[in-house]
Amino acid sequence: METISENKCFGGTQGVYKHSSDACNCDMTFAVFLPEEAEFAPVPVLWFLSGLTCTHENAMTKAGAQVWAAEHGIALVFPDTSPRGKDVPDDEAYDLGQGAGFYIDAIEDPWAKHFKMWTYVAEELPKIIGANFAINMERQAITGHSMGGHGALTMAMALEGRFRSVSAFAPICNPTQSDWGRKQFAAYWGDEQSWGPHDATLLMQGNGFSGPILIDTGTDDQFGDLLGTEAFAAAMAAQRQEGQLRLQKGYDHSYFFISTFMEDHVAFHAEALYA
């Protein structure tokens, strides 16, 4: 693991690191914020999964999460959203290939060799985080934005017992019924009968989540019709799932929306992480 940069930030350290990924068959970059408390003992961790077109960097610089993570003594991990590099397949569209891993493991060519973002975020990266940082892997929570909200919700429900709480900002909630989902699943997985159970609404209709959920989505989200919020809302209600779905008046899909509600999300996770 190579250190790309480390900057002091809110009394802790915002670092960026690179490593050779077995899952993705390429170098992967990720960012970790460690609060000051990590100097003395391992701290709880909140994962932030980013959306389409993003790298590890967008949320690290624009989500305004470190101030609240520092206040609560929580680490943050920002993975990249796909494998990258000139040897990694890509597509001209912003929503396929590099920057659009969708947190699933591709089985179709040309994607299958590198696009293993489920295995990367669910298995490989946690081992690296646990081995190299003062983070208590018994106390994990997860959040994300848009495609990363899809990743956060599906991981929280599929990896039972891993995360104490899950939240999301404008998540893609029902990708099997959306152009943000069907296109990528068809490319990475092929025929619809090969699609994995990576749809938050379907998972909610199954077992749901064992902890609390917090979702914020703007009423003026320019991609609102692609998110499937109504299907997930219905599934949450039918499941009697502990949680809150908040529709925030006038907010859109941007990082200005994310940063506005970040304080609430970090506080929500802190309550679960320190319980």
Next chain:
Amino acid sequence: METISENKCFGGTQGVYKHSSDACNCDMTFAVFLPEEAEFAPVPVLWFLSGLTCTHENAMTKAGAQVWAAEHGIALVFPDTSPRGKDVPDDEAYDLGQGAGFYIDAIEDPWAKHFKMWTYVAEELPKIIGANFAINMERQAITGHSMGGHGALTMAMALEGRFRSVSAFAPICNPTQSDWGRKQFAAYWGDEQSWGPHDATLLMQGNGFSGPILIDTGTDDQFGDLLGTEAFAAAMAAQRQEGQLRLQKGYDHSYFFISTFMEDHVAFHAEALYA
């Protein structure tokens, strides 16, 4: 004036606007954050002047200022750092030409036609802000980073009575004695005897500032030798200037440093703006 974008943010609006600038002879872009309170009455304003290579966008997205401005009911203005466009002269170096206006009015060719950032920020843009936004121009404060800290300090001292308070993050304090200053003054102003009084240390040795000053600079600032902090510190002390100069252990020159101390700076200005 053209609206480029407006996003709801912390209950208010983060906007980006473009207009044709008489001072700079080109289109100029700037950003304004208006807190919710501006819907009901004009609010005080804090100017943020950015550093080398930045546009209006860097601080708007990375400084984490809106959360505190919303808390205190203060507007933020983020000007660009230079004229821009393919008809505007530039230089290969990051620290001259576009992105490096240095908040002065050039008199030498090829810069003189466009590089009038003093007149732009001190005269033209305030008129546009006052005419188009619910901002109380009787209650202004100013801050900035690096080259923008130089701009903030020199404007606060030169424009007597304009600003109630001034602060800066890692400001260039003594440009006439630094490679961050001499190079640009020589290019924009020519011979040293033509240089204007745009050096914070020299202005502090003159009349100083009529209100309070707050400066934060990191002890691990990678550009520390270019800032002239020691000269300004001596001048502040000799002047018996009301103010604080804080050297923050372990912090560098980045936006992670800026965002860490932004809460303090906005609170500092709020106290002066609401006095």
